[in-house]
Amino acid sequence: MTSGQRDPQALLREIHRGFRGNLGDAYRTATASLSFDTLYHGALALAERLQTLPSGATPRPVLIWGHKDPRYMIAYWACLLAGRPLVPTERDTPPERLRQIVQGCDACAVLVAEGDPADFTHVSGALQDLELPIWGVDPSLMPAAEAITAPPVTSEDVAYIMFSSGTLGQPKGIQVSYGNLADFILWQQALLKDAPFAAVSGNIRHCFDVSLFELWSAWQRCCPITALNHADFANSTAYIERLQADGVGLWVSTPSITRLMLRNRRFNGERLPALRTFLFCGEALSKQVVEALFERFPNCRVINTYGPTECTVAVTSLEITRAHLDAPQDLPIGYARSGTTLVATPDPGHGEIEIQGASVGLGYLNLPEKQAAAFPRPKCYRTGDRGRCTPEGLWYFEGRIDRxxxxxxxxxxxxxxxxxxxxxxxxxxxxxxxxxxxxxxxxxxxxxxxxxxxxxxxxxxxxxxxxxxxxxxxxxxxxxxxxxxxxxxxxxxxxxxxxxxxxxxxxxxxxxxxxxxx
Amino acid sequence: MTSHIDTQIIDAIVELLDMDDGSSITPDTRIEDDLGLDSGLLLELFMALEERLPALEIDPSELRPEQFSTVQSLSALIASFMKEDVPA
Missing domain, CATH: 3.30.300.30 (ANL, C-terminal domain)
Structure with missing residues (x-):
């Protein structure tokens, strides 16, 4: 199924409606939790409030600020329901950068999704004189109506904007549309359809798009996310205990995070019997990490994926097997996902990876030169990555072309x-x-x-x-x-x-x- | 005077940071400010020490970076986590 067959807004509202009345946890931190029902109502109530913000010809984005807090989930859904492009930022985003992001994307509000609900000085200090509404997120708010009357969004409207490195001048805002998002949601559902899990890891920061695997796999099955606060990284033992107690069955991470967890001898299948599926994205996956997982978690499944933020999280995937580990080559990144095509240029089969199709996002905000270079045609993105492809369509990543x-x-x-x-x-x-x-x-x-x-x-x-x-x-x-x-x-x-x-x-x-x- | 635990810490750091040898590390070497160990590498160091010192059982929740800064102060802290006496 491709996104063309599905209205993104209808898909999102259907997933959101599934939360209603579900008293199970949607999000768990070490100290707090949030039920799906609270997420349902809190997001609707906040979406109603977002509707009161002035709107131009196109909806202006809303920044979300925080780190691994249940309120982040409410803010996220409120933006999706209200049709406001959401811009995830983090607690440690420096004040000057926060300002650049707000100005760069012409945000119309900031939602503070962590800390003391009465104290926004950490955000307002950075944004003083911008005259921007800075709101807290109150999970106890109830909506006036059970359905949102937001204007319809089209597949081409911006769903979220992720800000990537780019230290010169304005940070680089990467826009992803509702159509891209819907295509991703359906793809990851198909990818994980046979994976047995009733709870998902919460390893990835929400400003990093790999987190979409955690969010949408959990939201689609209405299962909880066991969120890792990155200030607690040194305490992996406590996180392992929470993964065990919550019965986390799907692990999404970069290879770096897993390598770190593997240093803790408690990270194994005996302690974590529910943990059966490991999904990697964001970095090249090494054979050592997979070997260690196969040893610690007998019979686990390891899925490798690859993709740039510009093309909605990931565009290739495959399950890594013993045969891949025994082969002389590095681990493959997989086959192109449905609705997306990868081609190598200039030599077919070996060269710069070019991505075409439904996963290709809208591109950069206000950077026409970078946009023209990286998106030579609509629905086509030049990754700057070097790749190799077998006649069967299996891709290998060979590094960057630039620095x-x-x-x-x-x-x-x-x-x-x-x-x-x-x-x-x-x-x-x-x-x-x-x-x-x-x-x-x-x-x-x-x-x-x-x-x-x-x-x-x-x-x-x-x-x-x-x-x-x-x-x-x-x-x-x-x-x-x-x-x-x-x-x-x-x-x-x-x-x-x-x-x-x-x-x-x-x-x-x-x-x-x-x-x-x- | 370098203790057994000091030596184990220095050896583990040499291995962790892929250094030629431990000649530049002394008990006064600062873990973060001289060696550049971040919290990720620090965790790897703790885990490596657990492997090297079978009597060591680290509870990371009780082991915060602010409790030590040098090889020596880390060594003292590690000693307090040992389940039994180890020859010094």
Whole structure:
């Protein structure tokens, strides 16, 4: 079934109606829970309130701010029901970036979905003088009517906008339509139709679109999400106990998160007998992770998927088997999903992956040049990823064409960060490279040219931390390399190792308490 | 004086951070500010220590980064989690 056969608004309202009267949990945190019935009524009531906001020719977006709180779910559904594009943001989005996002997408309101319901100073401080309504989310509100009278949305209307890295000027807003969303919902339902689960993990931040697998798989079956607060990452034992108590059967994550959980010996099939299906997205899946899962969770199913945010979460999938692990190649990313076609250019079978079809989103907000380059035709997106395809249509991911990398699932454009450092006063030049452990990028190294001291490096790191989200701030800073070391047009590993070794000044930027996982 | 637990911590860090050797790490080395261990790597370090020290049972909920900053203070904290006496 493709989205063309289904009216997105009708599909969403049908799923929402299914929540009514269901007193089972929809969302569970370590300290709170939310029933489907409360989600049903709370979302309707908030949607009614959103309807009172002024509307232009097209509905203006609504920002949601918070982290893993039941109120986030209510805010999410309120936007969907009211036909307002939702913009998920996080607790640790820096104030300046929050401002840029609000201004960049011309948001008409902010919904604060965490913290003290009477205290919005953390958000209002960042947005002062913008004269924007900042509302809390009250789960106890009841709607005036049992159905929403929102204007009809079409398949081409914007359902959500995800803001991706892009450190230069405005953050990059990626728009996904109701048609794309409906197509995704039906696809993930088909993908997971045989998976036995009655509760779903809540690993992924809502500002990261991989979270849509968790949300929609749970919402469609009316099962609870066991949400992981990222401040509790160090306490994986407590999360494992909650997964056990809640009987979580579907695990959605980036390979990084799973690799972390696997370090805890309690993460196994004996303790978590219900956990039978693992779905990966957001990063290249390594054989080591799958081997470990097969050993710890005998008879589990591992599904690998791949896709850019621009094309609605994921566009390929397949179940990983022993044969894939034993094959000499890296793990495949799968076959194109129904309604979507992948082609390699310029050589069919090997080259840049181009995605066509129902999953291709509306593209970037107010970035005509980037839009023209990445979306050469409607319903066609050039990923910048290199891929290889077998005659049977099985795809393998071979890395980026440009300098975009992923650190623990988050897209990072190294060129952007370098440019941001170069714009700071007194900087001659800078090189940013991933800090790699056992083949996986774990953080960023910054090599700064010019006259600098460790104190100056620290000031630079702190300035970056004020401007950018934590995951874009390099952790290791080097300056004062051996003379004669100039920036090469192409940086090689030997050069970097030498620069790190001979640097007179080194600074380690600690995020102190903030989390970098997605 | 480097204790048995100090040595285990340093060895685990060398392995975790893929370092050539532990010569640059002393009991005074700061875990976050000098080595750059974030909460993810810190968790991996705890788990690696559990593997290295069979008598160690870490309850991560009682082990918060603010309770230690150096190899030495982490070592003292780890010692308090040991189920039985270990030769120092």
């Amino acid at each position: 975009e990398i992923k650190v623990q699932g988050v897209r990072i454009d190294l060129d952007d960060i370098e440019a941001h450092i170069r714009r700071q006063p007194g900087i001659e030049d800078a090189v940013v490279e991933p800090y790699v452990l056992r083949g996986e990028p774990r953080a960023l190294n910054a090599y700064v040219f010019g006259q600098h001291t460790a104190t100056a490096l620290q000031a630079l790191a702190e300035q970056m931390a004020r401007d950018l989200p934590p995951y874009l701030v390099p952790r290791f800073w080097y300056a004062g390399f051996e003379s004669g070391l100039n920036r090469n047009s192409k940086i090689d590993r030997a050069w970097l190792a030498e620069a790190a070794k001979t640097a007179n000044h080194r600074h380690v930027h600690s995020h102190s308490g903030t989390e970098t996982l997605s």
